[in-house]
Amino acid sequence: MSKMVTLMMVIKNYYPYFFLPLILLYLLFNIFDGNNGLLSHSRLNAEIANLEAKVKNIKSSNSLHEVKISILQKHDKNTDLVDEQIRNVLGYGKNNEFVIFFDN
Numbered sequence: 055m056s057k058m059v060t061l062m063m064v065i066k067n068y069y070p071y072f073f074l075p076l077i078l079l080y081l082l083f084n085i086f087d088g089n090n091g092l093l094s095h096s097r098l099n100a101e102i103a104n105l106e107a108k109v110k111n112i113k114s115s116n117s118l119h120e121v122k123i124s125i126l127q128k129h130d131k132n133t134d135l136v137d138e139q140i141r142n143v144l145g146y147g148k149n150n151e152f153v154i155f156f157d158n
Contacts, residue, residue, distance in 0.1 A: 147153040
């Protein structure tokens with residue numbers, strides 16, 4: 055029985071030395087690689103920059119389409135855009151010509 059008591063006393067004395075490094079290891083891991091850690095923060099910043107670039111590209115494409123729509127809505131018969139859209143979208147062409155489509 056005395057061996058059990060001495061073992062309990064030794065465990066009680068060395069208890070902080072066992073769990074303190076585990077707690078510190080856990081905290082250090084979460085500081086660097088946790089959900090809100092430093093590495094996660096840098097990954098999120100890179101993803102934000104990537105998505106902002108995509109939004110910028112979509113906005114520029116959207117403004118180009120808005121210009122095309124406004125030109126087509128004016129019913130101006132002198133523009134080449136109407137002819138281009140008729141050929142691209144509907145696939146029309148004259149009898150004596152070839153229509154070649156280029157992907158943008």
